[in-house]
Amino acid sequence: MLGDDLEPCGFDPLTGFYRDGCCDTGGDDVGVHVVCARVTADFLEFSRAHGNDLSSPQPGFPGLQPGDQWCLCASRWQEAYEAGVAPPVVLAATHIGALEWCSLESLKNHAVDA
Secondary structure (H helix, E strand, C coil): CCCCCCCCEEEEEECCCCCCCCCCCCCCCCCCCEEEEECCHHHHHHHHHHHCCCCCCCCCCCCCCCEEEEEEHHHHHHHHHCCCCCEECHHHHHHHHHHHHCCCCHHHHHHCCC
């Protein structure tokens, strides 16, 4: 996103579509998990209300807590942005593919590392 190599987003909990800590994507990632976000309570509630409960533990998934960094689907981040509950973004760990759904300006306005 910033013109450098993609930095890791998070290892605890382990994130990324490929569960390698990075918000990388490929043809098998239909959700396009490319936005590295520092989730908030408001965002987690928004996501749960829209059918994706990220805060409840599931087998192999500890559930997210506010402050955790997680690779979000670009379209879900954009929905949250439009609803006024977009979580902060780590630009250096956000894949440039996010720009297909999100504007650079909106991502920068929510960046913790701009």
